[in-house]
Amino acid sequence: MADLIEMRGIEKIFPGVHALKNVDFELRSGEVHALMGENGAGKSTLMKILSGVYAKDGGTIRVGGNEVTIDGPRAAQALGISIIHQELSLMNDLSVAQNIFIGREPRLRFGRLDEAALNRRADEIFAAMNLHLDPRTKVERLTIAKQQMVEIAKALSFRSRVLIMDEPTAALNDAEIEELFVIIRRLKSEGVGIIYISHKMDELKRIADRVTVMRDGETVGTVPAASTPIGQIISMMVGRSLSDEAAVIPDLSAAPVAFEVKGLRRGREIRDVSFSVKKGEILGFAGLMGAGRTEVARAIFGADPIEAGEIFINGNRCHIRAPADAVAAGIGYLSEDRKHFGLAVGMDVRANIVMASLDRFTNRAGQLDEKGMRGEAAKYISLLGIRTPSDRQEVRLLSGGNQQKVVVAKWLLRDCEILIFDEPTRGIDVGAKAEIHKLLQSLAAQGRAVIVISSELPEVLRLSHRIAVMCEGRLTGILPGGGKTTQEEIMHLATLRESAMEPVGEPA
Ligand SMILES: Nc1ncnc2c1ncn2[C@@H]1O[C@H](COP(=O)(O)OP(=O)(O)OP(=O)(O)O)[C@@H](O)[C@H]1O
Ligand SMILES: [Mg+2]
Known part of the structure; x- marks a missing residue:
């Protein structure tokens, strides 16, 4: 039987980047074909050509x-090919339903928009996805995860034969990923071919039939997902094997507390959170x-107001009312939403890396040390393996994972006493992830206090010296790191709702 899709000898050249070199790729109907590879390997480019x-x-x-x-x-749509892009592409000020049917809205007589039909059709798609969402909600009011679900709904609305998903689960929680997998299995049984891009290795085994690995714009090979060991796929991707041992915990018994939070509160979001981090931890x-x-990270950083709470740095009480106060006090914050807070995508790689450290490159006369900035940018480009033709490339032209590496570089260079990283490795390939973990460990070894928020349990377990777990705005416990804690113990605390802690009442 003919393949549903057959791409042969695909070439793509951007100024300064040979992004695709003689790439072959095939898709059968009813299969989930995973496309894997390091950041900048060419996955999104290949799929943008197909779509x-x-x-x-x-x-x-x-x-x-x-x-x-x-x-x-x-x-592409006429051929039955639709794509869910890696970067969300919804219109913020339109409703969910309007976004899904943009350009194909049902109309009444005289061309008036048929709102009722529009919302009804969106509702039908949501029902099939088991998604509870009001189609009239404006997109700007949705979380990133919900926006991702709307992107998926939009792609489904085309009833395509080929559905391309470019990192659909990067911002989804476990329950949402389950829902997505249910949808994928249903589409599969209807004969739809699905191309699935992800950096989460565990998803491969759960959802993919075959895997094609790309490296440096070339196809390395195609293998069956079930019978190929993950380790082999990783070495196809990065050209070497990686270890995933838990961090060795340094002895911090004599280390002073660098940072302490007492009684942080805001409404139902932050309910009396207290913790401390030592130097080197x-x-x-x-x-x-x-x-x-x-919410806790943003409150500490002064990005959102708080109702109560005290913050101490090296034992001294600090008053943080705005991010500028936090930066002045030596706190750095890598936000989870890089598009809005982390990056100036229209500026080049160098400018983004030095942006938070300009004081260091400015002399007394106010002149900027161009050579110094170039040197530091080059250092981090090589340290993190940022794939870019030069440090003058605009960040918006980098692949998704390489954009994330630029934000990480920015905060590594800033070198704050206290660093908060919120989902630092989202969208980052396994090889670069290991590099970032090493860098975070060396920051700690230099005496910095490092806070890492991550939704990937294996990452938390591998990196942390101690693990703080939150549920519904409360800190439900702090567990030891270094391989002493299991995923189940974390999940127990992560789902320890207040109702479950209340006394059950006297037996009758
Ligand atoms: N519009 C563009 N202009 C210039 N270079 C580009 C453009 N789009 C992509 N590139 C370059 O092409 C290469 C492949 O990028 P692509 O986005 O396909 O990578 P990817 O495999 O999807 O990576 P990631 O896992 O980080 O999303 C990268 O070096 C990237 O910088
Ligand atoms: Mg990509």
Whole structure:
């Protein structure tokens, strides 16, 4: 039987980057075909060519055995190909339903928008996805996770034969990932072919039939997902094998407390949170999405107001009312939402890396030390393996994972006494993840206090010296790191709701 999709000898050249070199890729109907590879390997570019976003510079594409020309997103849609992009592309000020049917809205007589039909159709899709969402909600009011679900709903609404998902689960919690997998299995049984891009290795075994690995713009190979060991797929991706042993915990018994929070409160989001971090310590924060970890980080950083609470740095009480106060006090915060807070995507890589440390490159006359900035940028580009033709490349032209590495570099260079990293490795490939873990460990070894928020339990377990767990705005416990704690123990505290802690009442 002919392949549903057959891409042969695909070439793509951007200024300064040979992004795809003679790439072959095939998709059968009813299969989930995972596309893996390091940040910048060319995964999104290949899929943008298949979905008509970019024109290819060479090669052929066949759909159902026939050679086709895909000269725009509409041509791809007409061939039954739709894509969920890595970067969310919804219109913030339109409703959820309007976003899903943009350009194809049901109309009444005289061309008036048929709101009722629009919302009804959106509701039908949500019902099939088991998603509880009011189609009239404005997109700007949704969490990143919900926005991702809307992107998925939009792709489903085309009833395509081929569905491309570019890192669909990067911002989803476990329950949402389960829902997505149910949808994927249903589509599969209906004969839809699915191309699935992800950096989460455990998802491979759970959902994929075959895996194609790309490296440096080339196809390394295609293997069956079930019978190929993860270790082998990782070495195909990064050209070496990686260890995933838990961090060795340094002896911190004599280390002074660098940072302490007492009685932090704001409404139901932050309910009396207190903890401390020693110099040289990595404190991991685990919890389900919405547990309040980001809220705590933002409150400490002065990004949101608090109702009560005290913050001490090296034993001295600090008053933080705005992020500038926090930075002045030696606190750095890498936000989970890099698009809004972390990056100036229209500026180049160098400018973004030095942005938070400009004081260090400015002399008394106010002149900037260009050579120094270039040197530091080069250092972090090589340290983190940021894939870019030069440090003058605009950040928006980098692959998703390489953009994330730029934000990480920015805060590593800033070198604060207290560093808070919120989902630092989201969208980052396994090899670079290991590098970032090493860098965080060396920051701690230099005496910094490091707080890492992560939704990936294996990451929390591997990195943390101690693990703080939150549930519904409360700190439900602090567990030891270094391989002494299991995922189950964390999950127990992460789901320890207040109702479960209340006395059950006297037996009758
Ligand atoms: N519009 C563009 N202009 C210039 N270079 C680009 C453009 N889009 C992508 N690139 C470059 O092409 C290469 C491949 O990028 P691509 O986005 O396909 O990587 P990826 O495999 O999806 O990585 P990630 O896992 O980080 O998302 C990268 O070096 C990237 O910087
Ligand atoms: Mg990508």
